[in-house]
Amino acid sequence: MKKRNSCSANGLSIQHLYYDILVRIFMNLNVVELSIVSMVSKSWNHISRDPLLWAKLDLSRISPNAFNIPSVPEAWSDTNSSNKLTTLLKYALSLSNYNTTCIVFNYFIYLTDAHLVFVAERTPNLKRLVLPFSGKLSSVGVKTAMKSWRDLQSITITSVVKSRTIFSAIRMYYQDIIELKFTCNFEIRQGELLVKYTPNLRALSLRNVMVNLRALLNILNSLEKLEEVNICHSLIWDRVNGKVETYTIHDVRNRVNLSLLQKLIFCQRNRCLMCKNVNNINPRRQPYVHFEDLWHQDEIRSLGH
Amino acid sequence: MAAEKSSIKIITLIAADGSVFEVEPNIVKEMKTVQSYIDELDQNTVSIPLPNVFGNDLAMIIEYCKKHASEEETKEAKEEFDFEFVKRMKSDDKLRLLQAASYLNMESFLQFMAKAIAAEIENQSVEFVRDYFQIESDFTPEEEAELRKENEWAFK
Numbered sequence: 001m002k003k004r005n006s007c008s009a010n011g012l013s014i015q016h017l018y019y020d021i022l023v024r025i026f027m028n029l030n031v032v033e034l035s036i037v038s039m040v041s042k043s044w045n046h047i048s049r050d051p052l053l054w055a056k057l058d059l060s061r062i063s064p065n066a067f068n069i070p071s072v073p074e075a076w077s078d079t080n081s082s083n084k085l086t087t088l089l090k091y092a093l094s095l096s097n098y099n100t101t102c103i104v105f106n107y108f109i110y111l112t113d114a115h116l117v118f119v120a121e122r123t124p125n126l127k128r129l130v131l132p133f134s135g136k137l138s139s140v141g142v143k144t145a146m147k148s149w150r151d152l153q154s155i156t157i158t159s160v161v162k163s164r165t166i167f168s169a170i171r172m173y174y175q176d177i178i179e180l181k182f183t184c185n186f187e188i189r190q191g192e193l194l195v196k197y198t199p200n201l202r203a204l205s206l207r208n209v210m211v212n213l214r215a216l217l218n219i220l221n222s223l224e225k226l227e228e229v230n231i232c233h234s235l236i237w238d239r240v241n242g243k244v245e246t247y248t249i250h251d252v253r254n255r256v257n258l259s260l261l262q263k264l265i266f267c268q269r270n271r272c273l274m275c276k277n278v279n280n281i282n283p284r285r286q287p288y289v290h291f292e293d294l295w296h297q298d299e300i301r302s303l304g305h
Numbered sequence: 306m307a308a309e310k311s312s313i314k315i316i317t318l319i320a321a322d323g324s325v326f327e328v329e330p331n332i333v334k335e336m337k338t339v340q341s342y343i344d345e346l347d348q349n350t351v352s353i354p355l356p357n358v359f360g361n362d363l364a365m366i367i368e369y370c371k372k373h374a375s376e377e378e379t380k381e382a383k384e385e386f387d388f389e390f391v392k393r394m395k396s397d398d399k400l401r402l403l404q405a406a407s408y409l410n411m412e413s414f415l416q417f418m419a420k421a422i423a424a425e426i427e428n429q430s431v432e433f434v435r436d437y438f439q440i441e442s443d444f445t446p447e448e449e450a451e452l453r454k455e456n457e458w459a460f461k
Contacts, residue, residue: 025419
């Protein structure tokens, strides 16, 4: 580091803080704070670009004080907020210098095609993508973004994007997806898409959502490389002769052979409070932060963040 | 560990201001700088001068090491201690302790202090950070203005 004039009273000056110590401090900062320290001086600007700091770009860790995002979906759908997000992404990604391999959007931001494409163009080495809860993504937008990513392996899929849209983009650019998490319901259609377009899938999380039994059996039987399927606190159901039936983990057990069963991760307590709440996805009953927690956490470690 | 193999019972650490601390070998295990010094010697007692660490700071570091080296303490008690430890420190203390940790090459204490210092600059302005770390901007006024324009969102 450059030496400058001042020395503190005890004779040890902060100028002696070495590059790697500052990186250690900066490792604890979020993207907003990193942007702040990058403006302190030239040497700090240089240090704030260290690849270690940018491997994971986590917008969910922004504190409300620094960057006010109310904890409700679509809170950021106005033009002003959208522009603010673009400016933040622009600066952060200029510091990241193409070193980002994992991006976690803030759960409550409103994601548009423009944001996604902008991010994709500046994160060609992305491996893991965690989508926010709300936004407006078109098929063209998702495909354009997908074109920039060549190493994408893992996605947390939310209701922000239609399954058809994201899977046709995955197919178009031959993305080799090995890990997926759904925070939206898992139907027969999703099962079919997975079997077709993610043949190398290793880990799948369908945690605390409604999971169609036939879809679940389909992926268990068809995806040979599957190692883990997380159905903790999920409600397994199907429509039989026009009637909705629900199934316990015991029912699922009776329908698959032992080797497949070992791949399932399920709630050991069976009918815990979370299990009971799964079909209560009603914002009037539960605050959104609850859904944010579900989105954050996972029994499969690589799918939590 | 080398410290266990050798017969050293007591280690004397001498701080920059001449104050003397006598500690057991397990306390300095984390201080790699001290440890490498001990490893080279084969004596019953050693005294090690630490010209870059002040007595007050060394006392705090030893207190931290004692707590964390203790096998009787629960994880919760150690966390509680860490919390109070940070609360007790003034801003200047933190920077000095960080430098001491770096000089003594103490991995986990260094990590701990880095986190404590990061907490100081959370939600703060560029001016605050410069002031805290005693850094003068070396950006030209034009560069500074450009940066501020790019980061308008940060200046609410």
